[in-house]
Amino acid sequence: MKNFVLKFSKLTLLTFNLLILSYLFMGSLATCSAAYARGIQRGHSCVIQADNTIVCWGLNKESQAMPPSGTFLQVTVGGHHSCGLRTDKTVACWGLNEEGQATPPSGTFLQISAGLWHNCGVKTDNTLACWGSNDPYWHEKYPYLNEWKHHVKTLGQAEPPSGTFLQVSAGGRHTCGVRTNHTVSCWGSLLSDPPIVVGKLGVSQSIPPSGEFSQVATGIDHSCGIRPDHKMECWGGFGNIHPPRDILYSQMLGGGYMRCGLKTDNTVACFGNKDPRTNEGFRIPNSTCRCSIPGTRWCNDYICTTSPSHTFSQILETGYRYACGVRTNKTVVCWGYDPEGQTFPPRGLIAKSYEPACLLYGVHNNEKETQFVIINTGSLDVHVRSRLDKNHNIDALDVDPFNNDVYAASREGSLYKVRNGAQVITEIGKMGFANVEALAFHPDGSLWVWAEGTGLFIVEKGENNELNLPGKVILPYTGDIKIEDMTWNTDGTILYAVENLEQGSRLWAYDKSKNEVNFVCPELMGSLKNKVNALETLPNNILAFVFEEKKNLAYGVINVQTCEMTTRGEIATVYNQVKGIAWPDCSHGDAVK
Structure with a gap:
């Protein structure tokens, strides 16, 4: 009887500890999500217009939507900052610079990507360079994220591996890149929220599947890649990011918790584990929505696809609950959550394309x-x-x-x-x-x-x-x-x-x-x-x-x-x-x- 009571007490204590850990874990998730919604969400959009200059709109609290002058080849938006690749292949960044994310290194680049608090780029010799935050916390005003800095000094999202790369994508606390042999490497946090459970729960966004990829894109807590056969594969996000199996993609870009991609027929598809009736970021103009995994009793994976008559040439980087794309007629269309005007591009905006326009x-x-x-x-x-x-x-x-x-x-x-x-x-x-x-x-x-x-x-x-x-x-x-x-x-x-x-x-x-x-x-x-x-x-x-x-x-x-x-x-x-x-x-x- 004494042994039984002892075992029962230990079991009760273990159960109680698990409940406390679970409570703290779920509370931490809620705190982090709220902090993200308040302080570090992408609330602006940018595009290169027909004359090769950058035009931005939306949230401009840190001047992240006020680009510098000059002509550019590429633009990428981060949390409260933005970066652009100039026509001379040097990098310019603007906006919030608390972690050095708006202070790019010298040299020339082929491609760049802005994360929430860090950036990475492929240099002209195909090696990588990253700058900005390398820490597990984002901002001193968020106590939850700040308390772990004494336990986890760095996550390494801004410390790229050696070797040569074709493309890179910076996410929340992790980064992924496509090597010149078309395999994917990722580094940084194994799980974005929260740091205490790094490597202990979910499917890591920093451990990519094997095989070849033509492109990779990172989100807040997940990553996705396009295979040579144009099929998309995702990892991370607690294992709940499921791209539809019957769709072929030609392009995608990083963003928040949802994913949008350009299909090989030039229509656009957005998907995620939220109901499009409650997350308007999925519902593209002139689109229809369905459950991406037929036969399930409760659908947790939705996909919305534009009609064949509404085609696109490019998808711009998505935000927390919004996205933008360039139509085949070079006009810019945005959709989704719009507290800062980020889904209302300037009137008459004609984006840069491979077909001449001015x-x-x-x-x-x-x-x-x-x-x-x-x-x-x-x-x-x-x-x-x-x-x-x-x-x-x-x-x-x-x-x-x-x-x-x-x-x-x-x-x-x-x-x-x-x-x-x-x-x-x-x-x-x-x-x-x-x-x-x-x-x-x-x-x-x-x-x-x-x-x-x-x-x-x-x-x-x-x-x-x-x-x-x-x-x-x-x-x-x-x-x-x-x-x-x-x-x-x-x-x-x-x-x-x-x-x-x-x-x-x-x-x-x-x-x-x-x-x-x-x-x-x-x-x-x-x-x-x-x-x-x-x-x-x-x-x-x-x-x-x-x-x-x-x-x-x-x-x-x-x-x-x-x-x-x-x-x-x-x-x-x-x-x-x-x-x-x-x-x-x-x-x-x-x-x-």
Whole structure:
């Protein structure tokens, strides 16, 4: 009897300890999930638009949705930070930098991936480099995660293995990469939540299956890969991530707790262990949902697939409960949970693709407001991008040919940089002269400016490719002409300028090499009935005009070699008082999928 009581007491104590451990474990999971939902979820989205610049939207508390200027090949979003691969293959990061995640290493890269608090990239020699947090906890404000730092000093998610790789994907506390022999290696936490049960429960997201893969993508607590036969296989996530067996994939990207992929027929499928009626991140526009494992009494694995008529060319990185994709017509579509506006991309957004496309920047300025617009050259639609709350009196606009930075100038002489896909503007200084009417970047990067009462002046660049304000007058104003706008031809030999007369207009051409000024196409320009508001050089040295029109945006295209107006039309829009237009260079190379 005594032995029985002793055994019973030990069993009771063991059971009690297991219950306490279970309670602590489940409580820890809840705490971590809540912390994730409050503090470190992806709440922003980014994409490379047609002119190779980055556009971001959504949560911007840490400036993670305010990309730097310049042209890029790839963009990747992390927790509260983002990173981009520039066209010179160096890396730029922005946003939260508490763990060094926004301070990339030097050197050149082929591909990069942003995790929640760390990043990794494949260098041009195919070795890996990682930066950011290497710890088992994410933020000092979360006591649960912080208490384990004395027991588990590091998880190693930012310590890549040696060898050569084709692709890498950074997740929550782990990272995976595809080696050049097409096998997958993973490192970091064996189980993301919580650290105390590392290796003790579930199927590890850091122990990949054997065999070959063409791509790998990591989530918060799981990983997935695409096999050479286009089938997807997942591991981690307590063993409850089950990709449908009857679907073939060509592309996928990392994200939160769900998974979306591009199928080989260019439709999109999202799946996970949540009901799409309660997790809107699964339900893609124009999709149908079903249980991915037929025959089960209770379905815990759902999949939603778009209809064949709604096809995509690319899937962007998914968030906690949302995702975005690029349609085959280059437009961006997002769906899912939207507390920060991350599923509402800027209007008229055309993503970079392998098929050529471009856009035209414009500034609308009337007595009430100043707004920046995008004109899609394919559909000829006008979309407002900015949300300025006053009239900035901006009449001049142009784009720097070196990095596609867009600049605008007010009549008072303030110079602005137009940022983040024309969504915001930042004043960078005073040009030294008022009544600015026109901006024109020379192919060498210098900025030529016309100011009524001052004349023609030039703003040179310094060592860091920044404009050195104020400018220097090179042709004083005489009062003989009034320039409305001007533009350089593509090779920088001729500066065109338009002047509005009482009847018709006049097109001036300044030959830089000969230092001569001549009229161009006098009969055609004299026959114009509408005043010219804006002028820009397009590829092949044809000139685009925007005319004064009260109801619509009126435009025309002139071939200056033949003096023919090859195109004339109007676009129905309330943003019709466009005072300046700028055509960026859309040929900076191919994007990285």
